[in-house]
Amino acid sequence: MKIDGNAVRPGNVIEHKGGLWRAVKIQHTQPGKGGAYLQVELKNLRDGSKLNERFRSSEKVEKVRLEQRDYQFLFQEGDMFTFMDIESYEQIALPQDDIGEQAVFLRDGMAVQLEMYDGAPLGVHLPEQVELTVAETEPVVKGQTASSSYKPARMDNGVRVMVPPFVNEGDRIVVATEDTSYVKRAD
Incomplete structure (x- = not known):
């Protein structure tokens, strides 16, 4: 499906220069001289290479449906x-x-x-969130009661996550797969 060059959005997959590319970041730019364009950071779905391209609204781009x-x-x-x-x-x-x-x-x-x-x-x-077991973490240091204090913990799969002070070894927690951040205690 052909779309205008300025209609590319993050997450879109396009066919470009003989390969399949996913738009990672976009930035609309309007220079003082000349027409506006869209600066797009692309990641190749086959080999992981990256590419920066400029697309003008007059250009047509082949959007791919996966x-x-x-x-x-x-x-x-x-x-x-x-x-x-x-x-x-x-x-x-x-x-x-x-x-x-x-x-x-x-x-x-x-x-x-x-x-x-x-x-x-x-x-x-993968699912947006997964349940993991805390394999190793430091004990709480008394006096660190600031609401933003977190401590490092190693999960049963080896992933390191910053967790709140009340989380102990053996606890089951929910972790976001996208950025390996603590979400909540598992039910």
């Missing part, structure tokens, strides 16, 4: 992660490079969404 499919994470073998299509039970293995830093949050049986283009997987979307 198919979202529900999969279940089965297991990890080396740096390969195996997922199963929930509908067809077909299995697919992806290298860690395709999953990125989010791989540490994958648990056996976890429901995820795979982005597909022409039958080939491009990326994995």
Whole structure:
């Protein structure tokens, strides 16, 4: 689907220079001389390279629609992660490079969404929040009662999270997968 160059938004996937690119950041610029343009930071979905491009409103850009499919994470073998299509039970293995830093949050049986283009997987979307167990944290230091005081903690999967002082070892907490931030205590 063709769209105007100034209609690109963060998260959009476009076909550009023979590859598939996701718009990461955009900035509208109107110089004193000449026409306005959109400065777009693009990330290649195949190899992860980045590119900065300028698109004017008169230019047309090919916006790509990705198919979202529900999969279940089965297991990890080396740096390969195996997922199963929930509908067809077909299995697919992806290298860690395709999953990125989010791989540490994958648990056996976890429901995820795979982005597909022409039958080939491009990326994995994990749930926004996951429950983890605190494996190690420092004890509370008396006198640090400021509401913004947080302490470092290591989760059972190795991820480091800044947690409030009342969280102790063995507690279950909810962590945001996007930025590994503490959300709340698990119910």
